[in-house]
Amino acid sequence: MATNFNNGDSLFNFVVKDGNGVKGLVDLGLTEVPCRYIQPPHHRINNQQVAGSLENVTIDLSELDGPNHDQVVRSIVHASETLGFFQVVNHGVPLKLLDSLKLAAHEFFGQPAEKKLVYLNGVSPSPLVKYGTSFVPYIEKVLEWKDYISMTYTNDADAHEFWPNDLTEVALEYIKTSSEMVQKLLQTLIGNLGVKVDDSRFHELTGRTLVNMNFYPPCPNPDLTVGVGRHSDAGMLTVLLQDGIGGLYVKKGESADSPGDDEVWIEIPPVHGALVINIGDALQILSNGRYISAEHRVRTTDIESRVSVPIFNAPLPEAKIGPFAEVVARDGVARYKEVTFEEYTKSYLKKTLDGKKSLEFASVI
Structure with missing residues (x-):
């Protein structure tokens, strides 16, 4: 049965329309990757491009309120300006909760397909919950080796009514x-720009929250596939829980705009009890390019299923995002135009993942 999935329509219907996802393929005993998942060579993660790991960029957030405050701020700012990624420990999220999140993700995706189909993208009774696979499978030529469930937070009552009970x-x-951690980090980064925002504006810039659970089943040919393609996140700040398997890579520097042998990718290694923080496009725009929403992507593995749990902290749809006036005055030029975040996300979601090309929508130079 699995061999028939090299027929594009049958595979697409099974994985996407019927909601079986990549997990459904693996459960059939798949021994090789169907053609629809084989990435072109320039999109695969080349081991020769990988330059070690980011073990030294782990920041103890408990020191942000202590005598080492200035040093911690410098570490946060430096990481945000040079890579767009760092890890934090002593962040205030209970370690027991992190273990519970990983277990909950495995249990959700381990359910029979009919249990998950209730939340299938296009079928789900609520726009707050979306279960699916890949990124935008209806326009992607090559699919990602990933299933996910996305839950938008509005208030506790809506969450209890619409989100999966478990x-x-x-x-x-x-x-x-x-x-609280997100608020401190964003206030630190915005304040470092010499910008003051009142509570109302801060809420506009951070008032939309989504939590995803991503599931990457074991892949029979991991060198041919990707879990997530190269991209930057659209929002302000992403908080990511990794499990212990690893596979998250970030591109070092922004000089190479097209794929090539000169690219260097750095692994963000799993650190027990740590959370990964990365800068999003909206914060790059607001900072006039000072902070970097670095490209990142995810490798697949043939060892065991991997899960990750990101929280996307983003502006409200109607919020206007453009370079802060104080930063433009200092830089002498605005590198981005002002757009609403809704306009930006509509443009972002129209395309397949392709590095940082999403930023072209707001770029003026």
Whole structure:
């Protein structure tokens, strides 16, 4: 049965339309990757391009309120200006909760397909919950080796009504226990730009929250596939929980705009108890390019299933994002135009993942 999935229509219907996802393929005993998942060579993760790991960029956030405050701020700013990624420990999110999140993700995706189909993208009774596979499978020529469920937070009542019952409590606690950390990090980064924003504006820039659970089943040919293609996140700041398997890579520097042998990718290694933080496009735009929303992508593995749990902290749809006036005055030029975040995300979601090309929508130079 699995060999028939080299017929594009039958595979697409099984994986996407019928909601079986990549997990469904693996459960059939797949021994080789169907053609629809084989990435062109320039999109694969080449071992020769990987330059070690980012072991030294782990920041102890408990010191942000202590005598080492200035040093911690410098570390956060430097990482945001040079790579767009760093890891944090002593962040205020209970370590027991992190273990519970990983377990909940495995249990959700381990359910029979009919249990997950309730939330299938296009079928789900609520726009707050979306279960699916890959990124935008209806326009992608090559699919990603990933299934996911996405839950938008509006308030606790909506979460309890619409989110999957077995994920609600753990996901809500993850959002709530990380919110103070997110606020501190964003206030630190915005303040470092010499910008002051009032509570109303800060809420505009951070008021939309989504929590995803991503599932990467073992892949029979990991060198031919990707879990997530090269991209930057659209929002302000992403908080990511990795499991212990690894596979997250970030591109070092922005000088190479097209794929090539000169690219260097750095692994963001799993650190027990740590959360990965990365800068999003909206913050790059607001900072007039000072902070970097670095490209990142995810490798597949043939060892065992991998999960990750990101929280995307983003502006409200109607919020206007453009370079802060104070930064433009200092730089002497605005590198981005002002757009609403809704306009930006509509453009972002129209395309397949392709590095940082999403930023072209707001770029003026």
